[in-house]
Amino acid sequence: MLKKRIIPCLDVDNGRVVKGVNFIDLVDAGDPVEQAIIYNAEGADELCFLDITASSDNRDTLLEVVKKTAENCFIPLTVGGGVRSLDDISRLLHFGADKVSINTAAVDNIDLVAEAANKYGSSTIVIAVDAKQTAENQWKVFTHGGRKMTNIDVVNYCNEVAKLGAGEILLTSMDRDGTKSGFDNKLLKAVTSKVNIPVIASGGVGNLNHLLDGILEGEASALLAASIFHFGEYSIGEVKRYLADNNIPVRI
């Protein structure tokens, strides 16, 4: 049976992890490569780096991080943040990313989704969608790190990028992100019931039960979390054992 994937996400700024960390064996708490290696050893199913470096001049520091991680971790690595063009994708893949996530650039230029999927394969292209609820059972796409609202309906948009060749959708609830109140499972269900590609749930995880609900209620294929892992609240192993105890297929 296909397993539900647990994906720790690291926010990287200027080549350093920005969220607080609490690993016991970590020599350098801000080194994303070291953290990635630990997550890998703990049984993470994939890894995700989100580059939040403000200045594009400093983006190259991420490439070194990607390269070193790919040399040490033999699980899929998704990299996103500031990806604007086919050249950006090419560069990340060349340095060792397995998938590249595109957010604002895909909204600005929907053709990029098809071009990228045709050139690198659907399996390589993740479309990151920042969603915010605007009415009952209605969510709009936000861009530029959630600062700009568009008039695009999330479910329609997800369907469109799936048709254009996106391999999966990384769906973040802006309403829930950072709140630790659980995934927006209505949003998740609205997308997973209509879209035929895998959806990664993101935004809002505070405890183990939230993760379980993302699968049972949101019907997500994969779960992405940052702070619960970074702050050492739960290990990847604990998450997987909890899900397994609740009859969710996971890789242990």
Next chain:
Amino acid sequence: MNLAIINFGSGNLHSVHKAFENVNSELSNPYNIVVTNDPKEIQSADKIVLPGVGAFGDCKNAIFNIEGLHASLEVSVLKNKVPFMGICVGMQLLADLSYEFGTHVGFGWIPGEVTRIVSPQEYKIPHMGWNEIRFSDHKLFDGCEQGSDFYFVHSFYFQNQKSEHSIATTKYPDQITAAVCKENICGTQFHPEKSHINGKRIIYNFLEWRP
């Protein structure tokens, strides 16, 4: 001993190269690994690996657009019986035909066709993530446990004409070929380079394989 990883611009080339380098460094007699599309280097290789992600037709065209590449592969693999491993689309290319975005002729090294996975809505396509495999007795799976998880990502799969060429299967929801072998030619639908310890075991077994 040389091992050639074929470079035709596939997206997973880097990952495959790094994983093979990592496992190779643990061997007592490591290979000299070259990433190449040079027919001469390919013909002097003792083992050949063909990675591949993306669409079947694109991968095939990329290979045939490199002068002498396909011919040198045929000499090495079919005539000189050099052990060969295809990964993902690199494995699907071994088939006679693929129906991904049109109809494409494959290498025809292992009889069969590549067709779309048919699944109900709750089975998302691509088949993406870790899934367990069942394998038959083959060197490639030495030391692996039945039901081990490997990382898959694909929307099409290799339907073997002869069941003996399918050496491992997975389920999504119907049975799907996970690995093939015919004499000196093997291939995996899953990505050993992304399958953590289980994947490294497969790579190790391929490096040690003497068909």
